Every structure is written in C-alpha cells, then in structure tokens.
Amino acid sequence: MSLLTRLFGEKKKTAAIAKERLQLIIAREHVDGKSSPDFLPALQKELLDVISKYVKIAPEDIKVQLERQDNLEILEVNIILNETSSSRAQ
Amino acid sequence: MRIVVVTSGKGGVGKTTTSAAFASGLALRGFKTAVIDFDVGLRNLDLIMGCERRVVYDFVNVVQGEAKLTQALIKDKHVDTLHILPASQTKDKDALTEEGVEKVIKELEAMGFDYVVCDSPAGIERGALMALLFADEAIVVTNPEVSSVRDSDRILGILQSKSRRAIEGRDPVKEHLLVTRYSAKRVEEGEMLSYKDIQELLRVPLLGVIPESDAVLHASNQGVPAIHLKGTDVAEAYADVVSRFLGEDKPLRFVSYEKPSLIKRIFGGT
Numbered sequence: 001m002s003l004l005t006r007l008f009g010e011k012k013k014t015a016a017i018a019k020e021r022l023q024l025i026i027a028r029e030h031v032d033g034k035s036s037p038d039f040l041p042a043l044q045k046e047l048l049d050v051i052s053k054y055v056k057i058a059p060e061d062i063k064v065q066l067e068r069q070d071n072l073e074i075l076e077v078n079i080i081l082n083e084t085s086s087s088r089a090q
Numbered sequence: 091m092r093i094v095v096v097t098s099g100k101g102g103v104g105k106t107t108t109s110a111a112f113a114s115g116l117a118l119r120g121f122k123t124a125v126i127d128f129d130v131g132l133r134n135l136d137l138i139m140g141c142e143r144r145v146v147y148d149f150v151n152v153v154q155g156e157a158k159l160t161q162a163l164i165k166d167k168h169v170d171t172l173h174i175l176p177a178s179q180t181k182d183k184d185a186l187t188e189e190g191v192e193k194v195i196k197e198l199e200a201m202g203f204d205y206v207v208c209d210s211p212a213g214i215e216r217g218a219l220m221a222l223l224f225a226d227e228a229i230v231v232t233n234p235e236v237s238s239v240r241d242s243d244r245i246l247g248i249l250q251s252k253s254r255r256a257i258e259g260r261d262p263v264k265e266h267l268l269v270t271r272y273s274a275k276r277v278e279e280g281e282m283l284s285y286k287d288i289q290e291l292l293r294v295p296l297l298g299v300i301p302e303s304d305a306v307l308h309a310s311n312q313g314v315p316a317i318h319l320k321g322t323d324v325a326e327a328y329a330d331v332v333s334r335f336l337g338e339d340k341p342l343r344f345v346s347y348e349k350p351s352l353i354k355r356i357f358g359g360t
Contacts, residue, residue, distance in 0.1 A: 013280025018236050019287045026243050026291060 031073070040064050047077065055081060091199045093206045095225040095263075097249075099241030101212030103233045104270040107306055108328075109209035110138045110315040112229065115332030117172035118317070121204040124163065126194075127177035128221035129211035130185055136176045139166065140313025150178035153190030159197050168318055173203075186220045195224055214248055222253055227264040229297060233271045234283040239291055242267075246292065266297035268331065273302045274347035285345060298331035300324060301344040 044064045051057050063078040096109045106127075113125035127135035130150060136142040141164045147157035152175070159175075166172035175194075178185065198206055210221035222228065228249050232242040246265060250256055253263050269285045276282035285299050305322035309315065317328040323344050330340045 015277070015280050015283050015287070018283055019291070022236055022239050022283075022291050025240060029240075029243065030247075 040066065047079075051079065057081065091203055091206065092226045093195065093208065093224050094227045094229060095208040095210055095222045095249075096229045096231060097210040097218065097222055097245050098231040098238070099212065099214060099218075099245040100233075100238045103231050103238050104300070104306075105212070105231050106134050106138050106209055107310070107316060108229065108231050108268060108270065108300075109135060109207050111317040111325075111328040112332060112335075113205070113207040114166070114169055114172060114315040114317050115328055116205050116207070116335075117166065117169040119332065119336065120171060122171045122202060123205045123207065124173045124175060124198050124203050125207040125209060126175040126221075127209050128186070128217045129209065130177045130181055130183045130217055131179065132211065133177035133179050135174065135209050136164075137313060138310055139174050139315060141167065141174055141176075142313070145176045148176045148178040149194070150181040150185045152194055153186060159194060159201075168315070183215070183217055186217065188220070188223065191220050191223065214245065218245075219248070219252060222249055222263075224254055225249070225263050226255070227266065229266045229268050230292070230294060231268050231270055232288055232292070234269060234273075234277070234285070234288060236283075239283065239288055242292055246294065265294045266335070267292055267294040268297050268300065270300040271302045272299045272345070274345055277345075278347040278349075285342075296342075297334055298327060299342055299345050300327045300331070 044059075044062055047064070048057065048059055048062055051062070057079070061080040061082070063076075065076050067074045067076060094112075096105050096112065098105050106129075109125055113123050117123040125135065125139070126149060127133050128149075129135070133148075136145050144164050147162035149162065151157040152159050152162045163173040163175055166174060195206060208221040208225065211217040222245075230242050230246060232238050249263050249265065255261060255263050267289060269288055272285065273282055277284045285296060289296050301323050303322060303324045305319050305324045306316055309319055309324075316322070316324045317332075319325045327344055330343060333340045
C-alpha cells in the first residue's frame with residue numbers, strides 16, 4: 001500500500017461497492033417490472049372513454065407516456081382538445 | 091409430497107451440486123426422494139450422482155410415452171430411498187410440456203414419494219420455467235458476486251409470477267436462500283459480499299451458507315454427492331441445510347474467519 005493511501009485512508013472495499021451497485025440495479029429492475037408500460041394502452045383507452053363523455057375527442061389526441069429520470073418517474077398525459085370542443089367545454 | 095426446485099438464473103453457481111447433496115440428505119433422513127434433471131440437452135445430474143452409465147431411459151422418454159417412469163428412474167447407489175430421473179441428452183429443449191411434467195409428478199406422488207427435487211437449468215427459458223412450475227418450495231442458489239445476486243432477484247420475480255401457485259393464486263412458493271462458494275476470509279477482508287448483504291438485497295430467508303471448498307471438485311470427480319464426503323466442511327454445511335429445511339434449529343457454520351495469530355504467522359502451522 002502506498003504512503004498516500006495510508007495517509008488519506010483506505011480505498012473503499014470492493015464488496016461495499018458491489019452492494020451499493022446491486023441495491024440500485026435491483027430497485028430499478030423492480031420498478032421496471034411492476035410499472036411496465038404495458039398498462040399504458042389500457043390507461044389511454046379508459047381516459048379516452050371518460051373524456052369522451054364530456055368532450056368530443058379523437059383517440060390520437062391523447063398521448064400517455066412514462067418517463068424515467070434517475071429514481072423519479074413521470075407519467076405524462078397530453079390531451080389535445082380541438083377548437084370547437086374546447087370552446088364547448090368552457 | 092413436496093416439490094422443491096433448485097434454481098438460480100445464473101449458471102455455474104452450484105445448482106446441480108446442491109440438488110445432488112440436498113436430495114441425498116433428504117433421502118438419508120429416510121424420506122423417499124426423487125431428483126429430476128430438467129436440463130434437457132445438457133444433462134449433468136447423472137454425472138454428479140455417479141449414475142451416468144446406468145441411464146437407459148430419460149425424463150423426455152417418459153413425458154413422450156416412450157418409456158414407463160419406473161423404467162427411467164435410477165436407484166441411487168448410496169441411499170436406498172433416493173431415485174434419479176435423468177434429463178435427455180439428445181432431445182430438443184422444448185420436449186418438456188406442462189402436461190407431460192405434470193403427469194410425471196402425479197405419478198411420483200402415486201408412487202409414494204415424499205419429496206421431488208427439481209434441478210433447474212440456468213437461464214429463464216422453458217427448462218427453467220418447467221422446473222419451477224409445480225414447486226411448493228424453492229432453493230435459490232446464489233454466489234456472493236454481483237451477476238449471481240442480480241439473476242437470483244430475477245428468478246425470484248419469476249417464481250412469484252409464473253409458478254402454478256402464483257398463477258392459481260394459492261399460497262406463494264416458499265423461498266429459501268442458499269449462498270454457495272462462500273469465503274469467510276474474503277468477506278472479512280471486504281472483498282466479497284457477506285451472506286447478510288445478500289440476504290438484505292434479496293429479502294429471502296437464509297437456508298444456509300456453503301463454503302468454497304476443494305471438496306466439491308473431489309466429489310464431482312468421483313460422482314459422489316458432496317454430502318457424502320465425511321468430515322469436509324461442505325458435507326457438514328449441506329447436512330445443516332437439510333436439517334434447517336426440515337425445521338430444525340442449526341446455527342450457521344463456516345461463516346466467520348479467525349485471522350491467524352502473529353505467532354502462527356511467524357512459525358507457520360495450519
């Protein structure tokens with residue numbers, strides 16, 4: 001061991017690094033497994049049904065997507081109302 | 091009858107070694123036990139059990155109705171109450187069907203077997219899925235190493251979604267963690283994940299820890315299940331595993347490392 005590492009403390013043990021990496025990857029894979037985007041089409045259809053009760057809307061006017069940033073998940077729903085229907089809704 | 095799958099996701103972690111030792115241990119306790127090799131195309135349980143020259147018919151022959159189960163079962167040469175059902179070496183890996191496997195398992199039950207140990211192939215494909223499909227309990231074999239731990243996590247997810255128990259909404263498969271190829275010395279030195287780390291990551295009750303040992307190679311060289319190598323730490327660790335599986339309270343062994351004292355280091359000694 002070099003004098004420098006002796007002076008500034010030991011390097012992190014590799015087992016600790018392994019544990020940390022596994023904690024992250026396992027947590028992430030659990031999230032992927034559970035909220036796999038296969039429910040998105042169903043969600044989109046149900047949203048369409050509900051909104052259609054009040055506003056005339058085409059299926060392609062609803063966009064549903066799941067985005068992931070680090071350990072944050074964002075469910076993004078975009079609903080575009082065209083001119084006539086939006087004026088009716090107001 | 092209880093069906094126990096020995097699985098891991100990753101290859102080479104000790105599934106077949108464990109299946110052979112564990113099934114032998116159950117049989118030594120007097121339970122009528124069958125151990126089935128699900129690794130169609132790459133059979134190895136017969137070699138580990140030392141019965142490779144007595145294989146005439148195999149699992150796939152029975153599933154496809156080409157042989158009777160009684161013709162394909164091989165009686166173990168060490169323990170009377172143990173029988174081996176070898177995998178096919180030549181057939182396609184898709185030769186195992188759900189109905190076929192179910193038929194064999196029902197027949198084993200009718201023959202009065204207490205335990206069926208299913209030795210799963212690596213991976214998450216058909217053979218592995220068939221091995222875990224009917225399981226009541228699962229032994230997840232894991233090495234203290236990142237890829238093995240991750241694959242074990244994956245296979246646990248599959249047990250919880252694709253086993254018959256999961257599909258039919260019955261009580262879930264009872265999971266056990268078995269850490270193999272463990273080096274207490276390297277754990278002590280911070281070079282290897284500890285069994286506590288692995289348990290914390292996978293959140294499965296620990297069934298045992300099998301130390302890394304030369305005895306495992308000696309056992310496979312001779313075709314003798316490791317549990318029979320009297321006096322070795324591996325044999326004792328597997329015997330403990332069987333005891334714990336049967337509900338007995340056995341403290342963990344071979345998990346701590348004593349640093350050799352200065353005097354020992356200077357003057358040698360074992």
